[in-house]
Amino acid sequence: MRRLGPLVGLVTLICLMPLRATAADISKIVPMLKQGGYVLVLRHGATDESQKDVYPFVFDDMSKQRQLSDQGRKVARDMGTAIRTLGISIGQIYSSRLNRAIETGSLISGAPITPVNELTDSGAGSASAMANPNGSNTKIGNAIRALVNKAPAAGTNNLLVTHKPNIADAFGKELAEVKEAETLIYRPNPSGPPTLVGRVQASEWIAQAGKLAGN
16 A cells, blocks of 8 residues: 655645745735734835945944835834734734834834834844854744743734844745845744734735725
8 A cells, every 4th residue: 555654744744834825825814913912023124235334333323224125114113014904913022223124113013112122123234143143042042032922912912123034044945035125024922933824915905904894
């Protein structure tokens, strides 16, 4: 009789893979977020590549940081409008200490931002990366997962704005391709790692809100 072990294992793995939110299934994710209880982990918006960060980071001098581009600012504003149109409530907002992340969060929400060291860029050139150049930063990853596992206030969803290396530190190399202004949606898990339930591009938030407004 033909052995099905490897095939069964593959099917099981596929079934356990997290939901990939697309324009077609974002309509299922929005009602979940309207109930609250989730954490949105967002990579900051598009930046001006002609600008360069100075290391070590200088947080109070914008001329020494790469900033959002005009397009990055527009997308963040449009995302904020879309999230409000969809009836999704944002509670606590945590951000990297770099202005491109703080500005992304501010343009989306208009609410106060809490800067967090562990959300600050852990990529090449930063102190944390130089301390651990051969792999992910375990300390930063643990801290970010703990923050994602922090339950939002009733009826709201928390927002974390960070950088691609930090997302890989916390959730694995398979998420190192996360795009600018892409949202990873997690369900806090008090007994283990947070659960990824969806990924949404900025354009998908905006398109879904446009459909609602068109109705």
